[in-house]
Amino acid sequence: MELERLLQSQGFGSRKMCRKLIQSGAFAIDGVVHDNPRESIDPTGLQFTLDGETWDYREHVYLLLNKPEGFECSTSPTHHEGVHSLLPLPLAVRGVQPAGRLDQDTTGMLLLSDDGPFLHAMMSPRRHVPKRYVATTKHPVTEEMLQALRNGVLLRDETEPLAATDVMSPSPHEIALTITQGKYHQVKRMVAAAGNRVEGLVRTAIGGLPMGNLELGEWRYLSPDELLSLPYEVPQTGK
Numbered sequence: 001m002e003l004e005r006l007l008q009s010q011g012f013g014s015r016k017m018c019r020k021l022i023q024s025g026a027f028a029i030d031g032v033v034h035d036n037p038r039e040s041i042d043p044t045g046l047q048f049t050l051d052g053e054t055w056d057y058r059e060h061v062y063l064l065l066n067k068p069e070g071f072e073c074s075t076s077p078t079h080h081e082g083v084h085s086l087l088p089l090p091l092a093v094r095g096v097q098p099a100g101r102l103d104q105d106t107t108g109m110l111l112l113s114d115d116g117p118f119l120h121a122m123m124s125p126r127r128h129v130p131k132r133y134v135a136t137t138k139h140p141v142t143e144e145m146l147q148a149l150r151n152g153v154l155l156r157d158e159t160e161p162l163a164a165t166d167v168m169s170p171s172p173h174e175i176a177l178t179i180t181q182g183k184y185h186q187v188k189r190m191v192a193a194a195g196n197r198v199e200g201l202v203r204t205a206i207g208g209l210p211m212g213n214l215e216l217g218e219w220r221y222l223s224p225d226e227l228l229s230l231p232y233e234v235p236q237t238g239k
């Protein structure tokens with residue numbers, strides 16, 4: 001792959017900008033500057049530095065972010081900052097998108113990627129990817145509320161009741177539950193329909209993959225094993 005195209009694919013700007021960066025001597029492999037933008041390089045397993053910062057070549061990126069409150073998942077956020085502002089610029093530039101949305105006041109696990117089929121697999125309503133949440137509630141949780149969530153509650157504008165699985169109450173004002181759909185404000189509306197009110201919401205797992213120990217606002221790349229554990233078949237080309 002030509003160097004300028006390689007750098008562009010990793011989110012470092014337009015072809016012209018990448019050409020200029022390379023010509024300026026900013027790009028190096030193993031400490032050796034490569035300043036010919038047309039040089040052909042095999043990107044598989046490539047590690048390079050740009051202005052002294054180290055990067056691994058990645059055909060696609062798969063990220064895990066612990067979303068803080070007050071950030072929107074939209075690419076054109078209106079009332080709050082977008083989650084993209086929590087990522088290094090090249091990751092945003094290369095078109096990383098959240099796999100589904102969390103409300104601005106919901107915290108926790110968000111997967112992001114620039115791999116379209118992966119995003120589709122994670123979000124497709126037909127795949128029923130389970131998502132686990134812990135809701136903090138205004139009123140004490142009762143057994144009737146938990147049972148209503150297990151049995152299914154009918155939300156306005158829905159034709160079928162929506163049920164949650166693995167519903168439990170870890171503490172008197174908390175409900176942990178798993179849903180497989182991604183309807184608008186689904187958990188908040190389900191808890192309201194069961195007779196309580198959500199005052200705080202955290203997503204703790206997606207597709208069986210737990211959030212783990214990331215501080216709020218922190219992100220990391222998914223490991224190959226984590227990616228394999230998700231209901232998505234990674235294409236065989238040089239990932």
Ligand code: URA
Pocket residue numbers: 101102103104106184185186187188189201
């Ligand atoms: N359900 C909600 O109500 N809000 C979210 O952000 C996610 C699920």
